[in-house]
Amino acid sequence: MRKFLSSIPARFALVAFCLFLAFSLLSRFALFLSAWREISFDLSLPEAFAVGMGYDVASAIFAAAPWLLLGILMPGKWLQKRWMKYLLAGLAVIYCGLLIFITTAEWFFWEEFGARFNFIAVDYLIWTQEVWGNISESYPMAAILPGILLLAISVVYGLRKMGLFNFMENAPTSLHHRLSALAILLLIPFLTTRLVSQSAIPTFGNQYHLEIAKNGCWSFFAAFKQMELDYQRWYLELPGNAALSATKRMLVTENEKAYSDLTEDLSRTIHSDKDEKDWNIILVCMESMSGDFMSYTGNKERLTPNLDRLAENSIFFENLYATGTRTVRGMEALTLNLPPTPGQAIIYRPEGTNLKTTFGPFLDRDYDCGFFYGGDGRFDFMNRYFSTAGCRVVDSNAWKKSDTTFKTAWGACDEDLFNKAISEADKDFSKGKPFNFFCMTTSNHRPYDFPAGRIDLTPADRRAGAVKYADWAIGDFIAKASGKPWFGRTLFVIVSDHCASSAGKEDIDVTKYRIPGIIYNPGLIGKKKITKLASQIDVMPTVLGLLNWNYQTLGYGFDYLSPAIESVPERSFVSNYQKIAMITRNSMTILKPNKKHSSYNCLLETGELSFMDHNTEKYHSLLHDTTAYYQSASWLFGSGKLKRNAQ
Structure with missing residues (x-):
């Protein structure tokens, strides 16, 4: 192992890994300082930083993978040539520039949305014409982009002065080293995605702690991958047709009658x-x-x-x-x-047509x-x-x-x-x-x-x-x-x-x-x-x-x-992608991924929350009704009943 770590592929990957990790830590600390007035200084704060470090490491492994591949393919003798030294420096500038750009983008995104990259950031990547125009009109990009380039060049120059390029270039590499590196490269997606899942982030009482526990790049690709969260897999459910029958009962009023007696007809x-x-x-x-x-x-x-x-x-x-x-x-x-089904809005989904x-x-x-x-x-x-x-x-x-x-x-x-x-x-x-x-x-x-x-x-x-x-x-x-x-x-x-x-x-x-x-x-x-x-x-x-x-x-x-x-209980529905909730005049019941939920006494005027006693009839009633509404709404869309030609 010691010999492998001294090889060109390992050293390339190690430097890239450490750079990504350093910028991730810098980003998290900057976002923490930005939101310090909203932060709760309790034991959950170090937990958020610890979880965040885990996601930083997982993301850094992926970021280092292209450099590992470069080291595998790079003939050792090329690294002694002047043109290759310049090329390597240029690649390093591009890499550092991307890291600085991501860190800067995260700052501005956090400033506007108070969150790490999410579905909104995915939209911003897809709809480049509107978004780039918005960014260029909102921020001094003519100064920001050259500044990022200059800073990236300065970082790479500093790394060369510190001797890191010599560390990368002057290393023996055998066929055995390259094959070992290739095996690690092939294992990275398999191991990392199974050991680290964004859905495994602990629940935090403070929303800012949850965001601090994420890595921006990781959460971006997680959002890109999963536009819709399958209700049955991730959220609390009522058994059988209980959600449909309960919803049907709650929706009927004196002048808004059920169309039929069928449970599945809402x-x-x-x-x-x-x-x-x-x-x-x-x-x-x-x-x-x-x-x-x-x-x-x-x-x-x-x-x-x-x-x-x-x-x-x-x-x-x-x-x-x-x-x-x-x-x-x-x-x-x-x-x-x-009510808002979890994940992206129905309008955005491929099935959101002819409704x-x-x-x-x-x-x-x-x-x-x-x-x-x-x-x-x-x-x-x-x-x-x-x-x-x-x-x-x-x-x-x-x-x-x-x-x-x-x-x-x-x-x-x-x-x-x-x-x-x-x-x-x-x-x-x-x-x-x-x-x-x-x-x-x-x-x-x-x-x-x-x-x-x-x-x-x-x-x-x-x-x-x-x-x-x-x-x-x-x-x-x-x-x-x-x-x-x-x-x-x-x-x-x-x-x-x-x-x-x-x-x-x-x-x-x-x-x-x-x-x-x-x-x-x-x-x-x-x-x-x-x-x-x-x-x-x-x-x-x-x-x-x-x-x-x-x-x-x-x-x-x-x-x-x-x-x-007058006979309809007061209620409203709110959401933020993964969390879906029903609020009343004095309560909020939230459904979360991994079948989790939280119930609070809530002051609507101030947003102040206090945990509701789980041993009360009110708690069980609100949780039942919230689950019924969201479970049935998700079923309604998923079953195709919302289609204009559906019977």
Whole structure:
């Protein structure tokens, strides 16, 4: 073994291994310092660092594998040639540059999301056009990239001065050494992936400890590999058909009856005795518009005067919670009305096509259903999802060049989006055709850039400026629409996709999920504050209730204006990829991988959690209902029952 460790392949791999490990430790320490105010200084903190070291070692072994291969293939005599020394130095600069780039990227990712690389980072790799444009507009890449290169060159120069290159180059290597190295190379994937699994990370009470325990590269590839978490394999289950029968029972109300007596049929028939309305619907899904930005949560900055005014004169969901932390998760909730199944949003998955959505009742009544987006709707497979749901897609690819007056990497500014929607509404009105539009905004997204002269803030004000511009655009949209002949028969539904930030120290920080929900048109509906705890999945069922429509649904949402809602226990659903939860006014029950769960007493206003007594009827009831909801929703999608042609 000692002779092998002195061989060229072993020395190549050892240097690469140590460099990767050093940068991983540096990254973890930097992220720890960044979040030290949220860190719990208890015994779980050293455990998080110890677990993290294990993942660093496993990742470093993989990072060293190409260098081990290089040492196997490299003839020893070549290393004495000048050109090979330069080539080796160049490869070392590239390697160090990648490590520095990853460390830098992790810092910025942590700054925005409070997490190691995850599904979002995978998206960022796949959708390079939008994301690279966003990064280049958000950060001074012209200075960062040359800085990374200069630092990498400095590191390699220092390593050469320390004699590490001589250590790598001056070593005997025999055929036996090369064959031994090859055997190790072939064993690396087999041994490492079986000995170290991300699902084996211990449960930490502090979410930041969990993230510190990860390695960014390892968690990136884990997310890339597993977009969906199989519910049956990873999560707590009720036996037999108990989850389906329990869910069926919880979803039935006085005017929302079960379609059939079959346990596996979760569809309901929604009935109204009133005359149906043929009103138009324009749903505006606002990017990252946290409830915290608005005055109803106590904000005094006056960033959202238009939304505040609309909230006061509308049907307003005062305690509405988003189901997740991504745009596609919000879209899923608003159109499928289902709790968030673990892993990526259904919209993102290959099977997320041709599904029964809230557009169904509108299509049955010959509405023009459209998806409006100022960017490229191929991002996150949005076009695929909406088009197979029966919508026509009006993304930037369908716009005329003159339709866009200002844009960022993510797409046209919000006012351009709204002007496009108004233009298409005019066309439908002229044809006598009712419409249902889903408009997805982008301006309240990094790089937080927007047209000049609209508000008293500038892009230099970052998020505050973007929020105020997004609010201005909503006000401008309503003002322009109010002058249109179709305005008097149109409901405007304004709701956020998710909050501006999801990072928190708890398992799930509920304060990072509260969003506004507005249904507006004073000429059609009165104003009312809905104070009952609600979920994103309840917004469209409430809108359909205002239309007095009879229809069939597989969604789990309720009409919050129906008298029957008083008999429905307060609940909402939140998630962060692996963890899925149900919250009530004073509790949160979380389901986690490896059949684990946590139940807390929860203060929604502060997010403060305390462990719930497991010996109470309340604990067992909440755990049962949470499991039933999520198990049945996962079954519903996996079984194919959500397909439009499914019986």
